[in-house]
Amino acid sequence: MAAISVRQLKKVYKVHQKGQGLTGSIKSLFRRQYKHVQAVDGVSFEVEEGEMVGFLGPNGAGKTTTLKILSGLIYPTEGEVQVLGFIPSRRDNAYRRQFALLMGQKNQLWWDLPAVESFRLHKEIYSIEDAKFERVQGELTELLDVRDLLHQPVRELSLGERMKMELIAALLHSPSILFLDEPTIGLDVVAQTSIRKCLREYNERRKVTILLTSHYMQDIESLCERVLVINDGKLIHDGLLADILDRLAGYKVLTLRFQNGRMPEELTQRADVVEVRPPQVTLRLPKSTAAKEASRLLARYDISDLSVEDPPIEEVIAQMFRARDGMAESVVRTRDLS
Amino acid sequence: MRAEYGKILVRFFKNSLIREMTFRGHFIVNVASEIGWVAMMLIFIKVIFANTPDVRGWTESQYLFLMGTHMLVTSIFEAFFFGNCWRISELVRTGHLDFVLVRPANTQFLLSLERINYPALANVPVGLGLCGYSLLEIGQAVSAGQVSLFALLIVASVAILYALLFTFAIMSVWLIRQTGVDHLWFYAVSLARYPAEIYRHFAGGTLWFVLVFVFPVLMVSNLPANVMVRAFEPTMVAYILVVAVVLVYLSTRVCHIALSWYRSASS
Incomplete structure (x- = not known):
């Protein structure tokens, strides 16, 4: 059975339309107008255990929304979602023990405390045994080279160091699925490389399933064989990264x-x-x-x-988005064909 | 495998304490302002009783006991729950609620107790001291039963305040920007500080009715104090206990529904 299975997923947000300027704001206090935004529009895909899949698409394409639905943060409007046999929106503790969510733009560590104190909190929340906790924390701090920084308040760390700590916090409970939303955003090349390396090693060692969104093509190229390209809430490509070049360029x-x-x-x-x-x-x-x-x-x-x-992948994908109107109708699904 | 809430709680206590230690100045300023506030309240009582021998049947010593009780209730609430309730709307607005929701433990528990505000606890001994002093002044013996009932009612009072504030705070899932938690707290504390009887004789008792049955903050502080230094009213005691249980239960329901509406601010 697939680790992740998504069928005909739809998510519609009701967005309050505010008028322009002060007059508009006052008017909309009395008469609310709503707009329906179709963030995800009939997306279907499956991910096998141990796969690393990249999610590509411009801002607002629906990548993050899909990740949030998969981690049970928001409810789908329509469609079926199953991860490891669980329905994420039920937010079962048994399910929440099995995945981790890492977001490049939100931090989960206590800002004023050393990272190690947040790790200890995770230890209690995830009921991690003492010996296992020490071992995993040791391995990860070694792998990411941040052992000396464990006892420094998080607010004093650089962005790259902080992101490494965030990654450790996400991996402490040995999740079998990782949802990564822009994990390397804003980082310098060295930190990016180090995080990629850690993810690759972790995937090889633990056969963990990884779903990753990123704006950095490098992330996707070095980590994922398979990519899902999403635009305007629709899946426009599901297949090998190399196939995008073959088919689209x-x-x-x-x-x-x-x-x-x-x-x-x-x-x-x-x-x-x-x-x-x-x-x-x-x-x-x-x-x-x-x-x-x-x-x-x-x-x-x-x-x-x-x-x-071959032309640079960024260019091919940018081109793909420009041509999306004609393309969206005929979803290119090389996976099914091969 | 179940989450061990006792251990999580201990970790919350420890982390909050470590955090408090890093901001020593903050701790001292907070304790000082709490003590200053107590001094002002004591002067206020002196002023009132310089004008009248009693307030609707409450003597100065009894009033002092009410104040001590009120201080106990509010400082316990402020130490454990106020900051956490206040933070909820911020978590919603920024989308950081995401990280609470993905944890394999009860979300309401994590939201309600993550940060402990230690300086607020400084008023617990002060409150107890006031209560003890007023009992000495009254010169009346209290039984062990009274003291245990007093303790139980303090817990019920804190539970009522918690349920009201938490329910209000979690509604920020719908309202997104909702900073009214501190205002609501201010109203609740300001109203509950005085003897309940003074409201009975105003506006035909309408306000009293509202504060006992609709927004039930008036029994908080008043009832525990009544049991110790005035009369024991079994129906009211039963009422406050039921209200506490019902309101806490309702807060869990509202929390559950609200979280299913959560939209998670963009990353």
Whole structure:
């Protein structure tokens, strides 16, 4: 059975519409107007035990709402959600013992206390045995290299250090499912890498299921094979990250470097030029003809170096969102096809 | 596996204490302001009884006992529950309630007791001292039964205040921005501070009726004090105990419903 199963999930928020300015505010005191916002609109997917799945989508796409429904914080308007056989909105303690929620923009540690005191509170709330608590805390502080900071008040830690502590707090009770909402937001590269490394190791060691949202493509690329792309509350891609490139990016990026810095004019004038930075020209070529065109150019010009690459994933996804109107109807679900 | 609430509570106590220690100045200022407030109240009583020998049957010594009782009730409530109730609307507005809701333990328990306000406890010995002093002045012996009933009624009083304030606070799930908790507390304390009898003779007793049966804050403090230094009224004692149980039960129901409406502010 799948660890997470979501079928036809919908969530509608009723949002109070406030008039503009003071007059509008006063008017809306007496006559409330509501707007219905469809945050999640018929999303279905399954996640197997031990999988690491990335959630991609622009702000307000419905990623966080889905995570919140999965962790039982908010109730779905429609649809079925099951995680480890539990219905999250029932908020069973047995279920709440089995997952952890980590949010990059909200902190769960006591601000004025050393992190270790918050950990000890978690120990009691999750009924973690003494020996196990010491062992797990030791392992994690080692892994994230924050042993010396355990006894420093959280408010004195840097953002990266604090996030590591947050991560430890989330993993202390050895959850089998992790919901991570923007876990590396605002962190420097070193801290990001260290958190990614910890997550990867933890996933390998414990076979923990991870569902992750992030704006950093790097997070997704280094952690998740499979991604769910969501936009306007609708799932527009469910499959391997590599497949997004295959299916959605119909082009390759060809970079040519010329001998002696002399670039043929007719080449820089082409319609498919992306960038000209002497002695280098970057072209965008249809995937089907890219190889042929590359060898033709190689034969014809005095080229010192040539590379054919996939376009950056960020770009493909951005493009996907721009084209979403046509796309949303025909959900690309490579998983089902393969 | 069940959450062990005793252990969680001990941890709340410890963490709050550690936190208090880091802000020593805060502790001292708070205790000082509490003591200053007591001094003002004592002067106020002296002023009243310089004008009249009794207030609707309450002598100065009895009134002093009422004040001591009131101080006990309010400082216990403030130490354990006021800050926590007050914080709820903030947790809702910022979405930090998320982290309370994901914990495998009773949410209302976690919300109600996470932070202990130790400086407020400074008034417990002061309240007890006032009660003891007034008993000496009255020169009346009290039985062990009276003292245990007094203790039980103090608990009931705190429970009533807790249920009212918590219910009000958890409604912020619907209202989002709701900072009225401290105002409600101010009204409750201000009204309950005086002998209940003074309200009977105002506006045909309407206000008295409301404060006993609708927003039942008047029996808080008054009833425990009555049992010790005035008359024992079994019906009223039974009434306050029932009210305490019913209100606490209702607060758990409202909490349950409110939390199912929680929308969780965006991350």
